[in-house]
Amino acid sequence: YSGIGRANMLLKYIGQPQMDETIRTKIEAQTRFLRAYYHFMLVIRFMNIPLITEVPEDSNKTSVQIPQSDPREVYRWIIREMEWAAPLLPDASTLTGGGELSKSAAYGLLARVALYMAGNPLNEPGMYAKAKEYAATVIGYEFHELNPSYKDVFLKLIQDEYDIRESIFEVEFYGNNQSTYTTTAGQVGRINGIAYSIDINNWGRSLGTIRASQYFYQLFDKDDLRRDWTIASYSYDGETGEKIDCANNYWMRFCGKFRREYELSNPKDSQYTPINFPVLRYADVLLMYAEAINEYAGAPDDQAKEAIREIRKRAGVKTDESLLGDYRSFRDLVRNERGRELAFEGLRKWDLIRWGTFVEKMHNAGTNQPTENKYRNVSYTNYASANYANVTARHIYLPIPTKELAVNHALRQNPLW
Numbered sequence: 001y002s003g004i005g006r007a008n009m010l011l012k013y014i015g016q017p018q019m020d021e022t023i024r025t026k027i028e029a030q031t032r033f034l035r036a037y038y039h040f041m042l043v044i045r046f047m048n049i050p051l052i053t054e055v056p057e058d059s060n061k062t063s064v065q066i067p068q069s070d071p072r073e074v075y076r077w078i079i080r081e082m083e084w085a086a087p088l089l090p091d092a093s094t095l096t097g098g099g100e101l102s103k104s105a106a107y108g109l110l111a112r113v114a115l116y117m118a119g120n121p122l123n124e125p126g127m128y129a130k131a132k133e134y135a136a137t138v139i140g141y142e143f144h145e146l147n148p149s150y151k152d153v154f155l156k157l158i159q160d161e162y163d164i165r166e167s168i169f170e171v172e173f174y175g176n177n178q179s180t181y182t183t184t185a186g187q188v189g190r191i192n193g194i195a196y197s198i199d200i201n202n203w204g205r206s207l208g209t210i211r212a213s214q215y216f217y218q219l220f221d222k223d224d225l226r227r228d229w230t231i232a233s234y235s236y237d238g239e240t241g242e243k244i245d246c247a248n249n250y251w252m253r254f255c256g257k258f259r260r261e262y263e264l265s266n267p268k269d270s271q272y273t274p275i276n277f278p279v280l281r282y283a284d285v286l287l288m289y290a291e292a293i294n295e296y297a298g299a300p301d302d303q304a305k306e307a308i309r310e311i312r313k314r315a316g317v318k319t320d321e322s323l324l325g326d327y328r329s330f331r332d333l334v335r336n337e338r339g340r341e342l343a344f345e346g347l348r349k350w351d352l353i354r355w356g357t358f359v360e361k362m363h364n365a366g367t368n369q370p371t372e373n374k375y376r377n378v379s380y381t382n383y384a385s386a387n388y389a390n391v392t393a394r395h396i397y398l399p400i401p402t403k404e405l406a407v408n409h410a411l412r413q414n415p416l417w
Contacts, residue, residue, distance in 0.1 A: 001042070001052065007035035008055045029088035030101050036081035040113055043074050044350050047121070047397045048414055051077060067410040072124075075117045079130075082110050093143045097162025098170040099276070104141060105169035108280045110134040111288045118295065119354030128296035135289035144168065144282040146314050151229045157276040158189070158262045169280040176265040177272035185272035189258035192344060194232045196260070200241035204260025204268040210344060213384065214250040215365045219339055225316040230343050232256030251380045255344045283311055283341050291334045300330045308333065311341055353396055362391040392416075 010031050014024065035053075042049045051069040086106035095102055114131035117124050138144060147153045147166045156163045157170065173186035195208025212231040220227035232254045234243045246253050258275050265274055286307040293304040300308075305324045312319045323333045338351055352358040366388025394416035405411050 001038075003038045004035055004052055005055070007031045007038070008053065011035075012055050025088055026090070029085040032081050033085035033089070033101055033106055036078045036085070037109060039074060040078050040109075040116075043071055043078075044116060044353075045398050046400060046414065047071050048400070048412070049074065050408070050411070053077075061407070064408055065410045066408060068412065072122055075113065075122065078113055079110065079117075082106060082113065086110065091143075092141070092164050092168060095164060098164050098167045098278075098280075099162075099172040101169065102164075104138045104144060105280055107134045107137040108168055108285045108288075111138075111285065111292070112280075115288055115292065116350065116354050118292075120356045125295070128292045131288060131292035132296060135285050135292060138168075138282075138285045139289060144285070146282060146286075146310065148314065150226050150314055153278075153281070154229070154257045154259075155262055157278060158258060158260075159264050160274055160276070166282045167276075167278055168282060168285070169278075171277045171279060173276055174274050175272075176267070176269040176274065178267075178269060185269065185274055186277070187272060188275040188277045189260045189263065189273045190271060192255045193258050193260050194235060194254040194256060196236045196241070197238060198241060199268070199270070201261070202266070202268055203236075203241070204263050204265075204273065205270045206254075206260055208254045210255040211251065211380065212253045212255070213365055216339070216343065217250045217253065219336060221317045223317055224340065225314075226340055229256055230340075232259070251384070257344050278345055281342075281345075284338075284347075286311055287334060287338050287341065291331075291338075294327060294330050294334065299327050300324060304330070308337060311337060315340070358396055359391055359393060362388045 011028065014028050014031075017024075039049070039051065048068040048071065050066040051074050052066060056063040086103055089101050089103050089106055092102035092104040098105070111131045111134035114127040114134060118127035118131065143165065145165050147156075147163055153163065153166055155161075157167065160174070171186070173188065174184040175181035177183075177185040189204065189206060191207050192210045193204070193206030193208060196203055196206050199205050217227070217231055220231075232246070233256075234245055235252060235254065236242070237244055260268060260273060260275075263273060263275065290300065290304040290307040294300045308324065308330075309319050323329045335351070335355065339348060342348070349358065352361050366385045397414050399417035400411055400413050405413065
């Protein structure tokens with residue numbers, strides 16, 4: 001909502017400065033798209049949200065009594081705003097990187113919005129056709145392509161290199177929070193990297209708060225090139241900094257996509273990193289395209305099948321053609337492929353929710369535990385099992401924060417909270 005507030009303020013006064021009208025239009029398109037995207041981030045997390053499109057007239061408490069809008073109407077507004085902005089944004093081919101909005105980013109994110117609207121809880125299946133249309137627009141530019149190396153996609157994010165053909169839109173961070181730039185660094189890799197607390201080798205400290213599960217590890221084929229990059233195959237010794245092979249200990253494996261040892265900052269800050277975070281990759285566009293076709297038509301066509309083959313070819317795994325034949329097998333393949341390809345990029349929970357499988361999958365992951373102690377880390381496996389088992393329908397959406405309820409009396413708490 002801070003971003004929405006800034007966007008509303010800019011749009012309120014967009015017509016006042018004397019400036020080139022082409023630039024003014026571009027700024028307005030960027031701002032309206034981002035404002036819509038921020039509402040999208042809110043509606044998928046809280047569902048029942050106020051739609052705020054204007055700056056409050058004053059600071060009186062009566063001016064901030066804004067009720068929640070119908071989620072369906074919020075989605076429709078988001079799509080209208082994004083569709084208005086998309087054609088006014090620059091072509092991706094004219095930009096140096098994914099830190100700036102492009103037509104490709106806009107239509108790719110429109111495909112994501114449409115897929116979410118097609119699934120739970122709104123269940124508007126007609127939106128699958130729109131998702132296909134939006135994703136096809138990005139593919140039709142014939143500019144984007146998969147980086148031949150899955151690992152290199154993330155090395156570029158770590159090392160401040162752009163690859164807009166694959167990384168279409170990303171959140172940019174810069175520097176190590178030292179010297180001149182003290183507000184531009186982030187914590188990608190510091191929070192979701194391989195745990196490393198003493199930094200003997202200047203590999204960069206990390207809390208290692210995100211780990212993989214046995215279920216997720218076993219989702220990959222043994223020859224899948226994505227597995228040991230996505231899920232780190234080693235950890236660090238807490239005293240010497242030496243790399244330790246994880247062997248068969250599945251529960252001690254960390255998120256490996258954002259490895260600070262490849263970071264170029266010198267010295268590396270203990271808290272902040274320059275690592276960028278992907279919002280939309282071309283691989284996601286291909287997966288959304290394939291899913292939308294299958295869901296809308298009731299079976300995959302040749303284009304949907306080829307999109308999946310392209311993803312799996314880069315991963316170094318052969319595609320069992322029998323899995324491409326009918327609706328259900330193709331649906332399951334696409335869902336698993338999204339897990340393998342896009343893990344730790346902030347999308348999986350929302351995918352499970354729109355598919356209506358979130359609670360079931362969480363419970364299944366909790367019961368899929370190794371039985372032999374050599375494959376277990378009791379403190380982690382027991383903790384994970386307990387938390388998985390406690391997931392219920394109330395966890396699909398977050399509660400409306402108490403302080404917001406106290407200020408805005410027109411709000412109502414989400415059901416089950």
